[in-house]
Amino acid sequence: MWRTVLRRAAFPASVAALYLVLACLRPGQAAHALRSSGHTLAQLAIPLCIALTVMFVLNLFVRPAHISRFLGKGAGLRGIALSSAAGILSMGPIYAWYPLLKDLREKGASAFHLANFLGNRAVKPFLLPVMVFYFGWAFTVVLNVLIVLGALATAAGVSLVVRTNRAV
Secondary structure (H helix, E strand, O other): OHHHHHHHHHHHHHHHHHHHHHHHHOHHHHHHHHHHHHHHHHHHHHHHHHHHHHHHHHHHHOOHHHHHHHHOOOOHHHHHHHHHHHHHHOOOOHHHOHHHHHHHHHOOOOHHHHHHHHHHOOOOHHHHHHHHHHHOHHHHHHHHHHHHHHHHHHHHHHHHHHHHHHHO
16 A cells, blocks of 8 residues: 555655755746746646546446447447547547546447547637638638548557457
């Protein structure tokens, strides 16, 4: 038990030690670094809270059987549409979604659907009007269709590799 606690505390403790050393050697740079870290933490707070809230609600109401049915290996076109739409509509930094996706995977979501979600995050509906303004309709439509198709191809590749590695 203590070994696990020490292992989890090693990184934060080493970062704190580096800040202390930097504060002793160069107080101005240490203050700037600390402000930058605080700014990054502030930017992460809302997306992480949203992802953790979604995870909480999923854990309350959604059972692994539901996840397997909608995002599992046999989900079919409905699962593809759901993971694509969720990826397109998701907002915030990608790393804020990682805990939720890990939770979904543990509940039975397939590697294909998780990779499809991540690939479709490149399509941003709220930026489409700006893209049309700068690049035109043809460019915008072709690019976004290719992004969705690329996400599907990437998801298929990830699914094959993950399936192959698990068999080993």
